[in-house]
Amino acid sequence: MKQDLESLSPFELNLYLEEQMQKTPNTKEFLNAGRGNPNWTAPIPREAFFLLGEFAVKETMLGENRQIAGMIKEDDSRSERFETFLDSKETQGARLLQSIWEKGNHLMGMPKEVWLKHMLDDVIGDNYPHPERILNASEEPIKQYLHHELFDSKSVPFDVFAVEGGTAGIVYTFNSLVNNALLNQGDTIALLIPTFAPYMEIPELPEYGFNVHYIRSELVTINGETSYQFPKEELDRLRDDAIKAVFVVNPSNPTANAIYGDSIDQLIDIVEKDNPDLMILSDDVYGTFLNQFTSLFTVLPYNTACIYSYSKYFGATGWRIGTIAVAKENIFDDRLAQLPEDEKAQLNHRYETLTSDPESIRFIDRMVADSRSVALNHAAGLSAPQQVMMTLFSLYALLDTEDVYKKEVIGICQERGKALYDSLGMRMPIKELNTAYYCEIDFEWWLKEKYEASFVDYIQTNWSMTDIVTKLAKEEQLMLLKSEAFGSSKWTVRVSLANLPTNTYREIGQRITNMVDRMYLSFK
Template sequence: MSSPADDFQQYRHLSPFELKDQLIRLASGRAQRAMLDAGRGNPNFLATLPRQGFFQLGMFAAADSALTFSYMAEGVGGLPRREGIEARFEAFLVANKDVPGVAFLRRALSYVRDQMGLQADAFLLELTSGILGCDYPTPPRMLRYAEKVVRHYLLHEMAGGTMPESTTDLFALEGGTAAISYIFASLRENGLIRPGDKAAIGMPVFTPYVEIPELRDYQLQEVAINADPEAGWQYPPEELDKLLDPAVKIFLVVNPSNPPSVRMSDAGLAHIAEIVKKRPDLIIVTDDVYGTFADDFRSIYAICPHNTVLVYSFSKYFGSTGWRLGVVATHQNNVLDRALAALPEPEKQELDKRYASLTPDVRGLKFIDRLVADSRTVALNHTAGLSTPQQVQMVLFALFALMDGRDAYKTALKRLLHRRELALYRDLGVKAPEDEGSTHYYTLIDLANVVTQLYGRRFARWLMTKVDYQTILFRIAEETGVVLLPGDGFAVKRPSARASLANLNEYQYAAIGTALRRMAEEYYARYCAEKGIKAEAPLSVPH
């Protein structure tokens, strides 16, 4: 009977995230063995303090609501009142001063009042009403104070606090993937991308970003901007120069990259800035979800703000994938609004009809506000917007990071991820990659490079010609219980496997390294038997 690994061809065209389910099925097929799923990037760590603050804020909000109809015994509450809310909140903090999360709320209120200069009572009213979810998100794009706080955090992390905050608009939505979906849909609806246009994509990349432009909805021609693994996964100037082609309407990039997990270098950012000077019409969409894990990170948005749409998700850094928290940021003077103003008059008239229910001045409607409306098919714009409890949790996450002046949380996560990577490669028996600017959130295990280090180039050439490396991944899953994703599913050109370093513990990554080394030893024994040579000890051994 054939093994499922022998039937890999039927799965070749699956997205790596669909393929992962097949690998998990194989890896979990033996009851006596633990499965080690390093396939998906959902972290097994999370920020506890802002969650404790969230739940305590909820207790205050529920009690404050009950004050309005306290004469009723049936559990009916009313809308929170601004008058006296700061005093009531202070009384709650004093009464619960030893409860986890309460001291965090006290510090958070102090920060927005004393460091950001926001009105404490208005801020508290927004958070209290928001966590109760007792009203529609107003404004639909983002709650007023939520936008101020999250923008302060975002520009601190993505731009090092070098940009004036008042020039950036935010739209709160259901994570980074929703952001990309909405952006492409609005670009199409507003005639800013059309079938046949070229879309440049930084490669390797998160697989759906390759698939979206090819859909019948968009029918874009993809142009690969290939990072060079020999140059630390940076984009060479000749690759970036593909953006000079005026047929390239949009450049989509993940920075730091997924799966190489490396931030774009200062030289790369500077080169893009020079390209934008020559291509002021170029639209850049950058997904910076991993930016908080990289040292000295700067977003393309900080370098080319007028041409860049910034997408950020809270999911990875705060361990909140289930919360679905993300934002889109655009500069108030941006290429999208300029492109809308330059559309032919007949197209403007069609768009006047599309958005007529929103405003009498459709021509003055910014792209980011069209984005909000399009997310609810325009007609339902009045019910658009991320749920208010989600926005409150987003605010508390942002404040948690902003108040961490020593970056203790960030440093702890970086150390955690790096130790996991070192454990994997130590027990695999080869040196861990040392790419400058790495986040260590994922690692690309270069299979040819690994076996070359272990047993030399001749064996590596034999293995790559004799065995389909994706079949190796199926064998690894079936025989060792380890789930890795194939690199070519992320447009990686070299035989490789992506391992997330975020979702298992250190000893488990060591076990993955050991399992992979044993698999290499087995193939090496077959090679020696076929060639009639004596097996040698590995050239590279665990330290």
Template sequence: MHSHDDKLAQLSPFELKDELIKLASSVENRLMLNAGRGNPNFLATTPRHGFWRLGLFAMREAERTFAYMPEGLGGFPRLAGIEDRFEIYAREHAGAEGMAFLAGAVSYVRDQLGLDASAFLYEMCEGILGCNYPVPDRMLKQSEVIVGHYLRDEMAGSHSLVGEFDIFATEGGTAAMTYIFNTLRENHLVSPGDKIAIGMPIFTPYIEIPELNDYRLEQVHIEADPDLGWQYPASEIDKLKDPSIKAFFLVNPSNPPSVRIDDATLERIAAIVKDRPDLILLTDDVYGTFADDFVSLFAVAPHNTILVYSYSKYFGATGWRLGAVATHRDNVLDRLIAKLPEAAKKELDERYASITTTPRELKFIDRLVADSRTVALNHTAGLSTPQQVQMVLFSLFSLMDTPQAYKAAMKRMIRHREHALYREIGVAPDPNPNDVGYYTLLDLGDLSEKAFGKPFSDWLLKTVEPRSLLFELAEESGVVLLPGGGFGAQTPAGRVSLANLNEADYAKIGKAARALIEKYYKKFDKR
């Protein structure tokens, strides 16, 4: 077995994956099973059919203008009469793929959401044609309302979320995070040397960003406990009572353990916020749609929480780059900016002077938009409009699915995969009502103990470096897992994404993991 130099130990698990892939594909004609990166192998078809169908209607609208010119010129759609023209189009194409969904969407927007159908159709047509700048730049008007309904539906569930919130459409959840870190820094809400709490284990870049030169933040880790089904113990949450901690960043449901935060913990955080109204919470809830009865921190502590959501995983749309940031209209960020010392306010007056005559009234979320384009280019900010249209159609697809058939299918699929994996390992994971199952952590200590007892498990963890087991797995069976340690997990574990392969593949991964454990058990037994 070759030695893995310390250089690899420095790599992010996502870069280490490339080294593992080289090994896994080293045997000719062997199928490599890459369960590393969480790119789903499923995608939502209905809202995509709706997108292409809408595109054809928008083209018809564009070609009504300049129709006398043969050179392929069109114009902007016209608002007047657009709803009637759409109904004619829908009747003409009844039965065509995507038509029933699109007609249903127009009806839903008009009759359920109470929006103007013509304004909606006009925004969608202009948006899908991409013939105008994104106006407003933060998010198109009807689009913001519809995505707001979707987020409220998915992130608050039956929880009452009082008041209005603003949304900024971004190129995926990671762009949202990049923008937020930057604007927090530019507006002196976090400064080098400040303490921020991070819910561990977590998506690796969220550990790496604060360490960067740009930020130099001091991290306080809030550790989830595997023995508590990966919940945060009360003693860890209580670290947030420390007034020197400026912000708390977390992923919910977590990545990689893929467990939603239980209600008691959410309430505990909300209670701390009541005593610490200056605490900033940032929650990345991209896996929330895979959980049962999901409630976001944004629903229980809306005035202190920045919500980040991405459409990537649930709709199988990582390549579309669709994300959103939401802040409540009454929020801690705007309050903290208003309380900055006069010198800092003057500096920020200058920063935002080119875009508004009253820079002090500029909301945090609008500063986010401006900063995303280095302020001076604010007039060209905003997510591309065809992207916003697909985001709206994904949202409507979910809102209109009242029996939640799509969601049930998603959950069934990833949970069957999880079952196939553990069935072949021969070890069942502990039952956990908060398990979401988008990822699973194969905990070497836990699996080896359940398979062959504690003495073997203790010996294995003393004898073998966990990362080398991942290399061995890649080399011998072509299976690629990411190291749990790279995500800040305290236990030696491999992260399996249950989204990107088929059920039979997870059975193969289970077999390979079992074979590896058995191989070491033979060595242990021989001693």
């Protein structure tokens, strides 16, 4: 049984332990700090979504009173009905829609009357998504949101593919890189670690078979404060132009720190001087948990495909909504143009059912086609209601000029992080770089700080992190997530600071201390 548990992924181990705990009585509240699902939601844009749906249903039933309604049609008097409808609703969601209607014209990308017609049709979901890559009424608000939250005023023009969350984004990107001979089996790629555990596993699947180099961060001191960053000599490994692509979660998971300025400058230098064809895949899902964030897409837009999910920030993991952003001028299209003629011919055959000029299809549109095995490209695209929700999340953030929502979300994470760190006698990382969405506890370091060396040797000789996690679950009703599979050391665990009430995080630290204190007394 011990060997079987050691072989499980951290997520599967947690599921197993949770099942076991449900079978035994306990006197403590069960605290599952292993899950990354946030325990907050954004109610105002959700309420706006359902109000928009309510109005859309009424619009399909104009002059009708039957079980079957019609579709959204052109109507010159719709704007007046929409305004009357909003005036009748005394809710925050209605006020958001009112604000969008009155102040958001510059964010819609089209006249507001046209935008409303599109949005009503999309929220009803009675048509296939078209255009397949992203809907017309959603494209500009989503681009504006990404530009505002992740990129800066210098960001270049870019295109967006609406996808089923960040996980779909990375799968689609990897698949299309391989399908289009931009990456081939046996090619060398790099992962900046630690990183989300499944991203460690994907490149090693048989269909990819990449030669993976791991670029490892470490805890460093910057101006007297700590942060997980990449040593210069580690990042310099990317100067090897045999490395064709690099994947990074920024800010990181599970260490929760963003790449700081010196390393960003070094990456720019690496691309400009030594590895100009390096393809960068950056997952920026946690970027919105910092007041100031520098995306690699901002500084290296030509080389970078940026993946983003709305799931964490808006408490929307069940919606499965995210984006892939690619600059209008990008390395992926240029690399396609440089392929040998025989490979171009094969790819032309792959995509010839889509257009008479398949060679002109851009990489981002190839991702759309590949997401439905090309043959079903006409039925590709994220569902229209999902794109409406994504649009309303975007507009909500853009019109929140005082950053009320952002400040509250960041405040929640930082407060929870401080409670946990204080209870364990640890120092919080640099606030400006720390999302505080997760905390990684290095048990080896913590034991050495708190106990004598002989006890630390005893633990490391006779126990594993799986043993510790299992013991915490059974004795303290506390679930943590092993971090080794994320590329961290074998003595680390991840604590989610997002998914439990704030007042429990000091308790988490106390339960860890209580159990290890008992182990120490037994050892003595």
